[in-house]
Amino acid sequence: DIQVTQSPSSLSASVGDRVTITCRASQSISRFLNWYQQKPGKAPKLLIYAASSLESGVPSRFSGSGSGADFTLTISNLQPEDFATYYCQQSYSTRTFGQGTKVEIK
């Protein structure tokens, strides 16, 4: 099984900040890494797929990078509606999610 380690588990940030979340896979997964945003009481929402492709309708302040085993989600100019929990997911072989990162207001 492919394991995915996501960090940090939580972070505090202010509106306007730049935030970075990382995911590391236990083996190379090429670029098959997706990012989701989940708000309380809601299903996760796809933000980024294939490491760096922005899902339709997602603001351009969200970006992804990486390949192989190391990946990054960056939120530039953090907005109030971005305070949520973020998950990475490898889709190279079946599916595995990272542990999640809760982005809180500082």
Next chain:
Amino acid sequence: QVQLQESGPGLVKPSQTLSLTCNVSGGSISSGGYYWTWIRQHPGKGLEWIGYIYHTGTTYYNPSLKSRITISVDTSKNQFSLRLTSVTAADTALYYCARDARGGYSGPTDHWGQGILVTVSS
């Protein structure tokens, strides 16, 4: 726009079988091109992939749950189902169904149901 809706009992007794169904609208399972997935989320915790099924009936399961789960598909009703046997309190979770593998086997999970909370308790 494809929509997914989970249904089933919200309360299951320990040792019994949890059965959930996901109704798909706005798209046909039998058309192929996607996997149909079950994911769960324990209260206050992260996401756990349970398994998925293709319209042909091919399934892939999470190894940690494989001995207890069955995912099936009914293309005539445009729905797929999850059975989880011998449940315990540790199976209490919010269960999501979702559409997976957009654009190919390694594509993302792009549409989710709203989730259904299942509590295991006597």
